Amino acid sequence: MSARLTITKTPKCYVGGAFIRSESGRVFELKDQKGEFFANVPLCSRKDLRNAVEAAAKAGPGWAKRTAFNRGQILYRVAEMIESRVEEMAEALMLGGATKVEATKEVVAAVDRIVHYAGWTDKYEAMLGSVNPVASAHFNFTVTEPMGIIGVLAPDERPLLALVSLILPAITSGNCVVALASEARPYPAILLGEMLAVSDLPGGVVNLLTGKRAELVPTFATHEHLRAISGVVNAEQRKALRLGAAESVKRVRLGKAEEAVDWEAETMQGLEEIRALVECKTTWHPVGG
């Protein structure tokens, strides 16, 4: 019997519930920890970003209309899907130079983070909404609504945990996400897409692109359909994003790539992260007497 040929995988991006190559046909080379060729990863273009936004827009209304309880169940299912493949995901992180212990720790932290937000879906509204005292015959109350489509820019440090920590608070409240994975370590995001695809998360709620940050940041900044940008970027990109966001009236929530972040910290998760990506709607309802 002849030696079996190696079956190599073509990494693809998870967009609109499908696995796509870049419409441009471009790829960039990914090397493993020894500096040897590992795979060609899609080099996504502005048009891929636009297509991902269209996919998110299609999925958005349905995702936002699901009950909070159901969104929680689905997010928990996402955690289950990663939990059963911790080792595989850890190996993806080790490509980027992490040791086995570090990598495993990061994956477990990412799973825990997802479970954390799965618990929040039917609770944040009670914390963020309010009944407001007003000096007239009105019942005045405030409820939150998801903003819409959120652009996420993940840092190179902690390519899985940081990505998950940026995506989850957005989708918890019914937003959809178009995320650009770490440029230097994109493979965990590819694998995350494969895990999301087998969870119950509807296609298009989370869209994961890989590619060059410098190429895509201007489009993230100016695309009017993106309602907010949440990410960790360098000084130059922060400026570009803020200028573009001012033009297209979107919210920005930017961490500094220059500073070390402890992504595992308790303070990196919770209600404030969810609050940052919702809109508040206040209703004045006339009442008698």
Next chain:
Amino acid sequence: MPVAKSPPSFRRLFDDIGTVDAVGIEERVAKYGTRSVKKGAKVFGLQLAVTMVDLTTLEGKDTPGKVASLCQKALRPHDVGEIPPTAAVCVYPAMVRHAAKHVKGTAVRIASVATAFPSGQAPLKTRLAEVRAAVADGADEIDMVINRGAFLSGEFGLMQDEIAAVVEASGAATLKVILETSELETYDNIRAASFLAMRVIRPNDFIKTSTGKTSANATLGNNQVMLEAIRDHFLETGVPIAMKPAGGIRTAKQALTFLIAVKETLGDEWLNNGRYRFGASALLNDLVRQLEKERTGAYQAPWNFSEASEGY
């Protein structure tokens, strides 16, 4: 076209006009999508497409108010940028007089479907009365449906006589003859119906693909068969016939591909709204959206273009 079980009239007609190479058509139109149209050419194409739109509302729930806002949209598709008005608004006969209040005397013409649209299943007398009423109310263009039953049973004389009667009833109004391609079933039949219609209508009257009310609408393939019929008819007789695909053309990209088909099949003489139209409702918004993207350099959100997006 299974000639054997068709009425002999089909055989005689195909001997005259020839049949369609379906595989050839499919391959031809598959190539249109590969043309790269960018920058200046793209803006030109998008602007041209806007001027070719018959902005359409054909619903049971149409109201004078809805027609009024459609007319405003046709006159001024967007509040910023240099976006030209559309070619026409297309409405039901009962709405013609409401549209006239807004667009009479402007560049936007009023097209009205008539002849018991979309089925055409009413007595000829009724259909002609509907055409006359629409013209009397101010319609500049009449979109009629052919008698598909007559065509499919090979009664070409009846089908052509009815078209000729509508030509007469429509007076000075431009006529558009809807073949309803999805009910004709084969490319050969589409070519046959195109020729039968073209032989009784006037120069610069239209042949049109579909009503938009059946499952299948305008496709690049149908469009190509009809364009080639127009070309062959023109080369034979010197009579130019105009073309209108309708239904299913929703995106700017699709519209550009259809225009490429026109350019490469009929040439520049047909690249104006006197010779080519799009019957569409959603298309205009996407054309404007892409034009705004070219003007500002930023991808646009749908809510800027009177589109329901549920906040997304």
